[in-house]
Amino acid sequence: MRESLSDCQTSMYLIEWKETSARVRGPSDVEAELDRLDATFKKPTAVVVHHPSGNSMSIVLGLSGRSMLNFAFKDLEPPYFTSRGDGDPDELISYDFGGSLSELPASFFIDKKLARVAMSEFLKTGERASIEWALD
Numbered sequence: 001m002r003e004s005l006s007d008c009q010t011s012m013y014l015i016e017w018k019e020t021s022a023r024v025r026g027p028s029d030v031e032a033e034l035d036r037l038d039a040t041f042k043k044p045t046a047v048v049v050h051h052p053s054g055n056s057m058s059i060v061l062g063l064s065g066r067s068m069l070n071f072a073f074k075d076l077e078p079p080y081f082t083s084r085g086d087g088d089p090d091e092l093i094s095y096d097f098g099g100s101l102s103e104l105p106a107s108f109f110i111d112k113k114l115a116r117v118a119m120s121e122f123l124k125t126g127e128r129a130s131i132e133w134a135l136d
Contacts, residue, residue, distance in 0.1 A: 013123070014050040019099045029125035036118065037061050040100055044095035045094035046070075046102070047117070053126030059119055060095045060109070067115035068093075068108050070136075071128045083118070085110040108134065 012025045017032055024030050030049055037047055041062030048058040054074025060067050069083040088107030110123040110131065118129030 012052055015047060016050070016098070017045055017047040018096060027120065030123055031116075031120065034059065034061065034116070044093065046095055046097040049123070051122065051126040055122075055126050057119060057122045057129075058097075059115055060093075061091070062095075063109070063112070065112055066109040067112045067132070068095075068104060068110070069115055069118055069129075071122070071133070078136065081133040082108050082136055083110045083115065084108065084132040084134040 007134060013023065013027075015022045015024060015032050017037060022033060024033055034047065034049075037045070038061040041088045044060050044062045046058045046060050046068075048056055050056045056072050056074075056076075058070045060069075066085070066087070067083075068085075071081040081103070085107055085108050089105045089107040091106040092103045093106055094101055094107060096102070114131060121129035
């Protein structure tokens with residue numbers, strides 16, 4: 001069952017993946033949970049991290065060497081932002097998002113290390129990280 005964003009406000013960070021969620025207290029706890037999930041996932045899976053500000057960023061974990069980020073403001077209304085990489089726009093990458101299969105062109109996937117640096121920046125500021133973004 002999805003927790004409300006107001007629950008996230010009182011519990012610091014809410015992390016959601018597939019049909020599961022966890023609340024953690026700070027950026028280092030989020031990073032540790034992302035590390036654990038990345039090592040556990042057998043298939044690419046999107047994990048949504050809700051910042052105490054209400055903004056959220058999802059990251060696709062479980063891929064070797066690359067990842068995708070998506071940023072949404074707290075009202076969950078457009079505009080949305082997706083990381084912009086240099087992969088082949090004709091190659092589609094499938095991943096699990098909330099228990100459903102999704103896919104995006106490889107051109108939205110970036111180096112996994114860069115994605116994790118961007119996620120760290122988001123965890124500290126609650127804002128879009130300083131990477132190249134595509135406007136959805």
